[in-house]
Amino acid sequence: MITPAGKECHFYYQDFHRGHSAQECRLIEQNPNSEPWKPDDCQTCSVPGILLANSSPDLVLEGKISKGFMGFNRQMKLKASCSRHLIDVPEPHVGCPKCAQEKPGFQDLFGEG
Secondary structure, eight states: OBOTTSOBOTTEEEEOGGGOOEEEEHHHHTOTTSOOOOGGGGGGOOHHHHHHHOOOTTEEEEEEEEOOGGGOSOEEEEEEEETTTTEEOSOTTTOOHHHHHHSTTHHHHHTOO
């Protein structure tokens, strides 16, 4: 669905049909330690960009909204991991380094092998 920030994100859900008024971020709802999600949080969220750049089915994202100083400057903190190799993914836009090494032609491109 399209977020309030105008970006596509499959974690965002809204329902305004027939009197309903529901908006939620299902990524944040999975984390009980997060601050509650607000539609304004979509403005600075990097998840839609990550999902656009990396469509790996093995990429697992965990999100948490943290308050800044005196409740201002809320920000989304992300943790990415690979469910296939069970490692943390340092750059989720790029993806899992081990998955990338397994792709055909990787050794040819980087002279490894």
